Amino acid sequence: MTDRTCIIVSPYFPPSALAGVHRARHLANNLPGAGWTPIVVCVDERFYEEPADPELAKLVDPSVEIVRVEALDQAHARPFGLGDIGLRGYRGIRRAIANLMRTRQIDAVLITGSPFYPMLLSNWIRRTFKVPVVLDFQDPWRSDWGDTLPLLSKGSASHALSKLLEPRAMGGASHVTTVSAEQARKLVARYHALGPQDVTAIPIGSDPADFEALRRGAAPTTIVIDERRWNLTYPGTIWPLVLPTLEAFLQGLAAWRARFPDAAANVTVNFIGTTAQPNNTNEYRVMPLAERAGVADLVNEVPQRLPYVDALTALSRSDAGLMLGSEEAHYTASKLSLFLMSERPYLALFHEQSDAHRSLVKAGGGIALGFARADDLVSRQSELVGALQRLRTQGDAFAPAAPESYTEYTGASVARRYAAIFDRLMARR
Template sequence: MKKLLIISPYFPPINAADMQRIRMSLPYFSSHGWEPAVVMVEPEYTDLPTDTLLNENIPASVTIHQVKALPKKWTSKVGLGSIALRALWFYKRKVNQLLKSEKFDLIYFSTTQFPVLILGPYWKKKFGVPYIIDMQDPWRSEYYQDKSKIERPKKHWFSYRLNKFLEPIAMQKVDGLISVSKGYLDTLTERYPQLNDLPKRIITFAAFPPDFETVRKHRAEFNLPYLKTASNYNFVYVGRGGHDLKQAAEILFSAFQTGLKAHPRLFKHARFHFIGTSYAPKGEGVATIQPIARQMDISTYVNEQTDRLPFYQSLFTLDNADHLMILGSEDKSYTASKIFPYILSDKPILAFFHSESSAAQIISECQAGTVIPLEEDAIHLQKIVYEYLHRALLGRQQPAKTDWKAFENYEAFNMCRKQCEVFNEVIANAERKNG
């Protein structure tokens, strides 16, 4: 059994999207010949919400190591909030100890807390252990460079320049890449031609059916984050907001405006709920969907809650919606881990993506919902969405007949197998070089 050291600053009970790949893979690594151990940041040093139920499906045999971080109450005074930067020195010290005392065959960075990745080349040089990076998001992204200041994330000026400096350090000696998007790999290989010869694999996020078993087991512990009445028809979205979702929101809301004018007695029963739209600490999130609704004079029908929900609370919310909607970006590299819980809820799904994005292709391949292709003419799309909403409110838009056999390809067992295939290829390459 080969030994895998996983670097994931956020990990259960922390409710963070970028630890889900690892959480869902942990039950299956041993089946594919790998014994995993995880190094995480102690939860007390993070400001993200927790969900203790996330620990339920983590095998007891998996060793979890924890590191400290500089307290944010100190570092925030100089504008430093990144958990990766605050924990960097502690990671270096802890993993040095582990690599001195145990033999690990591979280090696996699976996180969007990118600065910690610069430790990969350091550990490789010091201990001779190869490392793989899992690109769940772009690190150095050019997306916001031509956007207005109001559309850019907070501290974009600093983070963009830091990312531009750190990314090549991590990429210089990396031994393999996994990514949720072909676009991310294409961008990296264009920037760093030496990556062309490395093992690389596009592996989407995974579906994990046991999560819905957990939700239904603990059903009595949850409450809906919105009022559900017999007269209202609730369209629900659980996931991040952001200015890159503006196009999708405007198409949806314009279609709804058309419906209000054409069939006011029917469309007035619709309610659109956008929940957990900000990664900011509780109470500090800035709404990005509600202002669009307010500008279009339909805010009465739109509810945005920026605070994130505990993970299983979010699944419970999906499981009790009348209808699900997924807002995505017009960027064809955009991917979304949330599509699998949406599909597993077995509800009608209206999704807004570029048709070439992995999220759109998965929904289409599994026949799990309706995709609105954001690259097409907006006026044409508004008409399609209006007709869709009309059918839904009349009770004529049934759940898609999901192809569950096709869906099995995306379940965590198979996604874990694909990761391990890349691990094995990296190890084989390293043995050839050293032999």
């Protein structure tokens, strides 16, 4: 039993298949063990544009209370620039919060994004109900990358809007969480009212129970791994900032095959869910670069985002995993803990100052190569070639990462950290 209750605002929630649902899912499942009862407020799945993932919904504890709200239909809202689920569901989310505040004893509110627009409710919640609000940035709302976009581009307009709206949301935050220490540092530098004690970096986390569900027979709906070949698998999005790292990897792959043709003869490098969109089956982000590097015959790209259990199965059935990061030190792979829990050896290419690189070097179980710029991977191509050869020929020699190496990434650990934040905020009231 718990005697404290929090609202988790997450516009997307299972059965949504989008990556952003896992923060709320892990907290909903694990906060009761840390002394807090969660109530999830999300948009009803009828208003999602993406296909549902019913197997993922089964990984939510059936005891979790979920309030699903109405939203504007996307067909009617999108022509007016209201395609974002955070905008379409904004009024419904606000009404649900108000109703819960009137009828229940609510002690804290967590708003996780993206989508970010519901974070604008922070000032209203604190002013009206005198309840602390934690804003959780799974990605930067306002990014350094946005400053580099052409002035009249769509992305530049979105960035300008984020520069206008993010400060308004932050004004109502009692505490802020991010997924990396570098992202936390940038927020503290941007907002002088925040001190380091007001922003906490907490990983998205993963749950060993998800792999237990696979072992119990959760059935994937899409098979993308040819188990007759040696498979190196990257499950996740390919976004603009990771392209230099990807190109350096593909050049290294070509150099490896040129040096060790026999070892590379039966290899497939799988890139799964590269667009992050369940309906996008035609936008190939890796294959054009693979063709340019001369390794297209070694690459299998699945553009559409697969259901979670399918992606987990693909990783589990692969011989090794591949992780790629950007040249930004703040980037932290949300799937890092999944790789460690999968007990698959891995090759990881991350910024040398990133939390991800430091964590993987400490954890073991694979090969972690750090870099300051992606060009470093080109100039140090022999290291990349050696890493691929070692993984291909000695992959079985890697001992799985010890469970203690990913303890801080488990859903239970993440929930305890949020519970501690809620407890501190309650003590100040």
